[in-house]
Amino acid sequence: MNAGRRFETRAVHDGQPPDPATGAVIVPIYQTSTYAQEAPGRHRGYEYSRTGNPTRAALESSLASLEEGAHGLAFASGMAAITAVTYLLNPGEHVVAPDDVYGGTYRLLVRVLERYGLQASFVDMTDAAKVEAAIRSQTRLVLIETPTNPCLKILDIEALAALAHARGALVVVDNTFASPYGQQPLRWGADVVVHSTTKYLGGHSDVIGGAVIVNREDLHASLRFHQNAVGGVPGPFDCWLVLRGIKTLSLRMREHAANAAAVAAYLAGHPKIAQVFYPGLPGHPQHALAARQMTCFSGMVSCIVRGGGPAAAAVASSTLLFTLAESLGGVESLIDHPASMTHASLAGSPLQVDAGLVRLSVGIEHVDDLIADLDQALARA
Ligand SMILES: *Cc1c(COP(=O)(O)O)cnc(C)c1O
Numbered sequence: 001m002n003a004g005r006r007f008e009t010r011a012v013h014d015g016q017p018p019d020p021a022t023g024a025v026i027v028p029i030y031q032t033s034t035y036a037q038e039a040p041g042r043h044r045g046y047e048y049s050r051t052g053n054p055t056r057a058a059l060e061s062s063l064a065s066l067e068e069g070a071h072g073l074a075f076a077s078g079m080a081a082i083t084a085v086t087y088l089l090n091p092g093e094h095v096v097a098p099d100d101v102y103g104g105t106y107r108l109l110v111r112v113l114e115r116y117g118l119q120a121s122f123v124d125m126t127d128a129a130k131v132e133a134a135i136r137s138q139t140r141l142v143l144i145e146t147p148t149n150p151c152l153k154i155l156d157i158e159a160l161a162a163l164a165h166a167r168g169a170l171v172v173v174d175n176t177f178a179s180p181y182g183q184q185p186l187r188w189g190a191d192v193v194v195h196s197t198t199k200y201l202g203g204h205s206d207v208i209g210g211a212v213i214v215n216r217e218d219l220h221a222s223l224r225f226h227q228n229a230v231g232g233v234p235g236p237f238d239c240w241l242v243l244r245g246i247k248t249l250s251l252r253m254r255e256h257a258a259n260a261a262a263v264a265a266y267l268a269g270h271p272k273i274a275q276v277f278y279p280g281l282p283g284h285p286q287h288a289l290a291a292r293q294m295t296c297f298s299g300m301v302s303c304i305v306r307g308g309g310p311a312a313a314a315v316a317s318s319t320l321l322f323t324l325a326e327s328l329g330g331v332e333s334l335i336d337h338p339a340s341m342t343h344a345s346l347a348g349s350p351l352q353v354d355a356g357l358v359r360l361s362v363g364i365e366h367v368d369d370l371i372a373d374l375d376q377a378l379a380r381a
Contacts, residue, residue, distance in 0.1 A: 078196025081210030091117030199329030256299025
């Protein structure tokens, strides 16, 4: 849709023309479960809101435009979106995922879907040879997350897609951390893009949502069938909130990234910080790849605090502006101690995270205030 228009313009307009019935400039919240039919089976494209709803259709069309895909599908959460993608698989089939995949995705693959006959392997995807070795004849899906969570490794979508396609597997990219402003995986050969719209797309920490974007008609038909058959759809108000967030996505992402770059540089020079992870730092191991693949380095920064778990927990408990909370991607800054919060479910598994790790979702407050807050928290640790 509107090919040729720039991202910022598409974010404001695509999928959201003035309401044909009233001229309302903003897509109305069609808070209805069902639709009057003119005669049995004769309707205006909407029958029942699990199957389709005009507010959701606007969001789905906007999401497709942002990812430069043909079709977008909205879900009630990021996990509902990822679950919908797994309905493309049959029992006995196999998934390859990164070894620092989102904790909820790990839990879904291992603790839920293994009971239904799916198998999953977790590998360091910065090493193509390890991905190659993990792919089996039953591998149907290679799931990529980049930047990864919480260590912000950058994975080469184009190279991994070539490798996966050569072995007959589909390539799914969870694009939550970069947002469509920062990276468009379909351009690099991905078959499916998924999002937790709870994060940067919604952008205001006030909604839970998910999305799937594809180009292929066969994948769209199957996903659309399962969206309706399984039913994990978002309500119209939640769709409206995500649409509202999307309009300012580019402004927010530029500010998140500028603040994150300054915070990363500050942390890199702090004596109590052993290591900083931010793809925009020239010293990041995959910085060159990030610069090629991403159009914005996003607002997530992780670091390892010297002194391990107790020191990291002390920093995370001492910030005044950075709120101690799970999640990311909202306008307000958040701080997370992954080992005891977002990644606690990995404890005791081979994927367990370093207890000294602190993850920051850098918001759009004034950067001087953010750095001053980290400075006083580190002084106390
Ligand atoms: C939050 C998140 C999810 C899950 O999304 P929900 O909206 O919480 O269900 C999946 N992947 C990544 C990378 C996430 O950050």
